[in-house]
Amino acid sequence: MIHGDMADVAAEYEQRERDLALARRRAAPMEEPDEDSNGNWYCLDCGEIIPKARVSAVMAVRCVDCAGRREKMQRVHGAVGKPTLEDTE
Template sequence: MIHGDEADVAAELEQRYRELALARLRAAPSEEPDEDANGNRFCLDCGESIPADRVTAVHAVRCVTCATRRERLARQRAPG
């Protein structure tokens, strides 16, 4: 059980949801990254270099632009 005032409870819940979301992303089957011999990673869609911070944070295989485009298309195609 979470204790504290409403702001503390909200912050704790937000942190838990964020950690769960990141865990799901890390556990999900991923596509094989396109990396060079130095460990630099490149977007599977456009071939642009992916910043190391993004790779570390979300194990990215796509640049922000291409990932955003794919997410937008997936939302448009989703039933609902």
């Protein structure tokens, strides 16, 4: 049980969430980006080019749309695979 005022409790919960997210990220197998000889990186799910700014900022291996769908699936289903048509509707 966390004791203290509401701000202390909220800060503690926020820190725990951050720690859990980092632990999950470390435990997940690293995915290798799909890169061509011209330095373009491609989304592992849909094959679209990922903007270089996104790749350098977050080492993205998925485009924004596919990453969003994947995160939604993880929140809703706890799944990690490619989204199916039913998952995206």
